Amino acid sequence: MKKTLKRILSCMITLGLIIFFLYEMSSVFQPNDIIDCQYRTAFFYSLPKDSVEVMIYGSSHAFRGVKPKVFYDNYGIGAFNFAWNWQKINTTRLFIEDSLEYQKPKVALIEAFNVGIVRQNSDPGAEIFTSKYLRNEKAKREYIKNSFGTNYKSYVAYYFPVLILHENWSSLKKENFGFIEIGEGYKKAMGFSHDENVYTISLYDSSQFEQLELSDLAISELDKIVALCKKNNIEIVFFTNPYRGEYNYRDAMTKYAQENGCYYLDFFELYDEVGFDGKKDFSDPGHLNVYGAEKVSDYLGAYLKENFELTDFREIENNIWEQNIYGDSEN
């Protein structure tokens, strides 16, 4: 009996060691295309608590389409772009929940490109792995549970990414091991992705876009976002940036915003008013470049200034935008 127990213990210890090593190894494995997100989130957490008045959330359409520097330069608005590629609406909710632990903004600008999609029973793609960089563990657990559902393989892959990302062993970098030095570039961008590439496009006629209803699940996610923001006295401005494609939720978002005391701006509709130029303002068929982003940001900045009581940070000496955007940070 003693011998059997000893053997069982021996097997358990070996198994425990394997799991421990795998878990430790897993901490350095992540999809190569989200390492940038690690820098951006790390910079976000380094900002002084409750210092930002406008937070920007959403997918790459927001990440590459709203420039905080324009907000500051033109209107003195203190904003941070906390959007990231591919985000579905439940991922955006996670980013919102996480950021509110550190910042108490007056306005949340929420980009609504993927508003109709909620991640469910999914594989652990790069989008979900970005949650690893966030710090709100409770929100992360709920997000993971909702995203993976009963897809148990995904849980294993998420907590032991070495099992699906082990091919990356030959391209491990310093940052994979947690050595992050946030450069001036990240500070100046305040979360914005700067792209000067120019791609000529012509947009489709947005009045012809087929309009779809939001699913119950998507509405439920939006309701949770709205409730969370209301609880924190945050005004919500939903918006959609233009791209060469058909946006199907304009009517649904307009209706939802009206019914829930939010705002909604559709830049397909505002194309001429903003002064977009299909020959200059896009970096690819799906995204604005920096020139397009500056136009959107200028319009949004004026809109925010007009509709909300926001501090003019230009009047506050040595504010974080001054420190970071203009590179005179002592950090």
Next chain:
Amino acid sequence: MVFFPIVLLVYFVIPKKVKQLWLLAASYYFYMCWNAKYAILIFTSTAITYASGLLLEKVKKMEADAVKKRRYKKTVVALSFVSNLGILCYFKYANFILFNLTKIFALMHISLSAPTVDVILPVGISFYTFQALSYTMDVYRDEIYAERNFFQYALFVSFFPQLVAGPIERSKNLLKQLAEPKKFDYDMAREGFLLMLWGFFLKLVVADRIAVFVDTVYGDYTTYGGYYLIVATVLFAVQIYCDFSGYSTIAMGAAMFLGIRLMENFNAPYLSRSVGEFWRNWHISLTSWFKDYLYIPLGGSRKGTVRKYLNKMTVFLISGLWHGAQFTYLAWGGLNGLYQVIGEALQPVRDKAVSLLRLHRDSLGHRIACTVMTFVLVDFSWIFFRAQSIKDAFHIIDSIFCVQNPWVIFDGSIYKCGLDIQNFRLLMVCAVILLMADILKRKGIQIRQIILKQDYWFRWLFIAICVCAVLLFGKYGERLDSAAFIYFQF
């Protein structure tokens, strides 16, 4: 992943009486995962050879003269062979035969529209057919008694760890072990685990990594000529060894968990100093099958030199065809047969040369030279094995000898064929580990026994690190369609 632990767990929990049935059910389930309807083939093969065994036993007990009994016995064996090989030929060689018959008739200006047989090659058919036939032969030769328990015999033919890619077990070894269901043996299970770990290392870390490079180069040999092909051919020799011996080792390890010892299928073949020695250490279960059931019945070396050479060529040509219905396999087998015939025919000349040059056969230099020479010859034959057609094989050989581009090894071009420099470095480390393991194996030292004799903390750490290393450096998972074991197709 789940199948094996469940089979093990249930096997050691259920009563002794039903253990065999459980393993049989698990084996058939395992086979049916590939193609359920082909279970009928393995069942047919089992039924025929089982009946042949009983009939042979009956004939032995008949009251008739020896000549008549012998004739009856031979008839039973012939029936078993014809029906089993008939099934094998239909599924594996029918299209090959029909296609080539059409071509031959076309050469004679006879137009023939031969039908094609629309079948998928059943996985492992060559393995279990040969295993079942060895049983018929063993009963015929009075080396074993016929098995009366049909379920036990069916388990012998379908035993899942070695069902689809060997080792081709002998009834003398496996049937006896299956007869007595085993209790869980902790020491054997530990040994089995280490064997499986080594097998996964060979397959996932080495073979599948090399496959990326070899597939790229051989898949476009007109672009990747010369030294690309030389490197790919050398690496293919390592790939096929690690792939096949990896599977055999995993099979051995899995069987050990069940308390069963399967035969060794490889014994450091690339350390051989002659092609003959290579074949005694490569795919031992098949080579010894051919020796016992084909070469010796053909007369072996007992009927003169010319007959011996003919027998060797016959065995190797059939061995080539056993691997697949293609002329490339036939050429590969023929070439290996030819190496041995020429080697033996030139033995006196070689002896004289050694004596004239005052070479010492036991010196390290001489041994290394022989090993390298053997590797080169064997590796050359692998070109035919790997190429898609004989024409391709000759193009590849032509490119190897005629295209001069040694710089591709030094200017980094070689690292643009699917494996970067880090992966090549990793392969170098693996090659050293493999070489050391093979040298120790030849010296009769079992690394797993050395590991198991170490202190508990070392064992725990060593195993945990090795498992993690295989998981880290292995080529597997959803991001990569792990190459199927090469020998599954045979």
